Amino acid sequence: MRLEDLRFFTRVAALGNLSAAGREFGLSPSAASSRLTSLERELAVQLFARTTRSLVLTEAGQVLLDHAGIALAQMDAAFEQLEAVNAAPSGVLRISSNMFFGRKHVLPHLGEFREFYPDLRIAIDCTDRIVDIIGEGYDMAIRGAPMPDSSLMARRLGSDQRVLCASPAYIERKGQPRSPSDLINHDCIGVEAMPIWYFDGPDGEIVHRVAYSIHGDSGDFSYDATLHGLGLSVKSISHVWEELRDGRLVSVMNDYPIARTGDICAVYPPGKYTSPKVSAFIDFLQSKYGRPPYWDTDYRISVPVSDLD
């Protein structure tokens, strides 16, 4: 039984005329008759007492009409609300972001975003844990790189190179690594989840399995540790661009740039119909991180490595 059939039935009841109701629905008289007949067959009830020229509700028809009217009104309300959900971003946008990026690059723009969409509330969780977007009910996440074999959708927000960096004090003490093989003599800092560093060498990708001297559970931890001169770490430009610019950190081993990186992405559940609030926020972030992002300084020349060597 289709909603449309019920709606048609209510119209027939109101008009008392099958053909007229059929015309309203763009139906031929035969189709109209057939719809009504099949409705009666499905319910095994006579809905109308029929003359060859008109129809009068039976008691059963009246019963159905009463209930169908309420049910259809309910569904109309649903459609209206769905349209509202779909037309204008509203409700709550639940975002997951890693700790630093959320605090430093998302939060500062939220005020402006909310000016565009006052009806849309933001719930942002900043954690370096890899969250289950679908299972935990997030609308989207902002990630340094999309999960390689995930069925999630991903959209690139902007470039975000990663660099191997250290504090000037550390370089002064331990010297500068020239190639990945030198790393064995250095203190490496990172997070548990990233035990392998990939470099682009002149002869292709170089895989370095890292034995961390120190590791924590967040990007902020490795950031702090690096800044304190505890060793080398791989950081996103978006995280350390100010430190590189100011010379508090320096990038090293620039002949071997970090491979397999380069983008900051929005990740969201798959499906043909992305909710407009997600689309709106992604569009907004793209406008902020658009080419080039404001953090995309040339870190290699900001503090020439040669000066430190």
Added chain:
Amino acid sequence: MRLEDLRFFTRVAALGNLSAAGREFGLSPSAASSRLTSLERELAVQLFARTTRSLVLTEAGQVLLDHAGIALAQMDAAFEQLEAVNAAPSGVLRISSNMFFGRKHVLPHLGEFREFYPDLRIAIDCTDRIVDIIGEGYDMAIRGAPMPDSSLMARRLGSDQRVLCASPAYIERKGQPRSPSDLINHDCIGVEAMPIWYFDGPDGEIVHRVAYSIHGDSGDFSYDATLHGLGLSVKSISHVWEELRDGRLVSVMNDYPIARTGDICAVYPPGKYTSPKVSAFIDFLQSKYGRPPYWDTDYRISVPVSDLD
């Protein structure tokens, strides 16, 4: 959009499992997936965030679920009520009957009928006017004979011959007609709606166009007039059987019985699904008027015409 699809959607939402919901509805996984997809396409909304192994409601899905739940409950109530209407005769049974038959042969049995179906109330209008059953909202009518070319349904309740009769006093005064051609010398009584009498003669049907000496607008009027010896009239056995039995009236011209009569019928609106209250009442009346009806005495020998001649 089908009600069944909405119901399916609510089940999927409850189970969080498309295949399981599909099994409940006897659907293959592919059909289940297709249903959900087409629902989303129709609404242009993502209803579930999908993992390859499970589904989680989106905000839009939650909106739909809330409303669909109410709407479906409403429709379930409708179905339940329709089933009740259909299963047990209840509500009001609106009957039209001619004046005498209703009073004399329907009313006396209503008490017994109501013992069978206490929930069913009876509204009976006794009138000799030919009512528009459908237009005036009757469930059924009891008629001496079904309309010849009507689309109404008719069911025979019992036999009810009609006879040409008069009072003994009238016969004594005017003599007894022997054949239809004698009628021209007699006073004929009837109602406006029946200007023609049909007789079965030995050589086939004889049509007699009646010039009423007296006519009224009801069967009761012609009954009274006949009883008062004002003339001849055609009456149903069910109307005058007691008078014939007691000799207050006598049937005349028995060699030419009234043609085109013989049945008392229930008439009701056409349709594949007759309401149970109508069926119940018709069945009940058939049991009362069943072969032979209690009024079906042999009127020809109750008061032999020869005695009067």
Added chain:
DNA sequence: AGGGACTTTCTCATATTTCGAATGATGATA
């Protein structure tokens, strides 16, 4: 008495739905 409008039935063409098998992905289990 006649014309127009209505409902219904029939047949046939078209959409839609469904299943079965194959694919890709995930969680549980050993």
Added chain:
DNA sequence: TATCATCATTCGAAATATGAGAAAGTCCCT
């Protein structure tokens, strides 16, 4: 850590349902 079972989706083919058009029967109105 690897295997297995389960899940959702896609594709093609068959089954089903839906729709229009023509024709018939009925009834109202002029």
